[in-house]
Amino acid sequence: MENNNVEIAGLQEVNYDNYRLSKTKYNSLTNFVGDHFQYSYFGNTINFAGGQYGIATISTLPYRSESVKHLYSNDSDKNNDKFIAACENYRFEDKSTIKDMEDLRSEYGMSLVEPRIVTRILINKDGQEIAFYNTHISYASTKLRVMQFKQLVEILEQDDAEYKVIVGDFNADRNTTDWKIFADKFNLANGQEGVWRDTYIVDDDPTMRVNSIDNIITSKNITISNVQTVYSTESDHIPLIADLTLN
Numbered sequence: 001m002e003n004n005n006v007e008i009a010g011l012q013e014v015n016y017d018n019y020r021l022s023k024t025k026y027n028s029l030t031n032f033v034g035d036h037f038q039y040s041y042f043g044n045t046i047n048f049a050g051g052q053y054g055i056a057t058i059s060t061l062p063y064r065s066e067s068v069k070h071l072y073s074n075d076s077d078k079n080n081d082k083f084i085a086a087c088e089n090y091r092f093e094d095k096s097t098i099k100d101m102e103d104l105r106s107e108y109g110m111s112l113v114e115p116r117i118v119t120r121i122l123i124n125k126d127g128q129e130i131a132f133y134n135t136h137i138s139y140a141s142t143k144l145r146v147m148q149f150k151q152l153v154e155i156l157e158q159d160d161a162e163y164k165v166i167v168g169d170f171n172a173d174r175n176t177t178d179w180k181i182f183a184d185k186f187n188l189a190n191g192q193e194g195v196w197r198d199t200y201i202v203d204d205d206p207t208m209r210v211n212s213i214d215n216i217i218t219s220k221n222i223t224i225s226n227v228q229t230v231y232s233t234e235s236d237h238i239p240l241i242a243d244l245t246l247n
Helices: 078-089 095-111 142-158 177-183
Strands: 008-016 039-048 051-059 063-070 117-125 128-136 163-169 186-188 214-219 222-229 240-246
Touching (some): 008 039, 039 063, 039 117, 051 117, 142 177, 214 222
Parallel strands (some): 128 163
Antiparallel strands (some): 039 051, 063 117, 186 214
């Protein structure tokens, strides 16, 4: 991303000071924040493995405010309470906690839903303020995903900032038509001029019908150009990058 002069980016599935991957606490952000991306903001989605797990924004630009909103979920499902407890108790070195998670997944499958959030920071670029959002949408069901899409549209429409950008893993793996919820009022990088770029690169899920599941969405007063992906094997997703011009 540094080689491509990326100024700001949204990260998903961030392990934040937890024991998910090692016997000592691990923070994914240490791999990103440094001389180039000097600023970061983490949003906790769920307490996980003695720490936190969620999404983060990394930026070369400072920001002056931050906030989190929770998205629609099925938190009322009693089985979800067991799942959330198992997430918090999970430990890399404790096989019993891993088995507890696997057993829940096996028994309840897609009915178990991780909480989902959207984060917002306010950045300044060339004297213009931009509301920059980051999210990771649910993969559990198309119905829930569409509800979350509609909620995001409402959040963006209610934002008083002149310029608005939202990035993330939207998990729209069934079709490309669900993006129409955004298309009338916003600009989309993925799907621009009918070109859909695969950003999920691991061909291990036969239920997925499309792999163009990440996107950069902007208010209409922002022009999107030079949309591209950068191939990497560091993750099961590859970065989607675009130039944004404030009009």
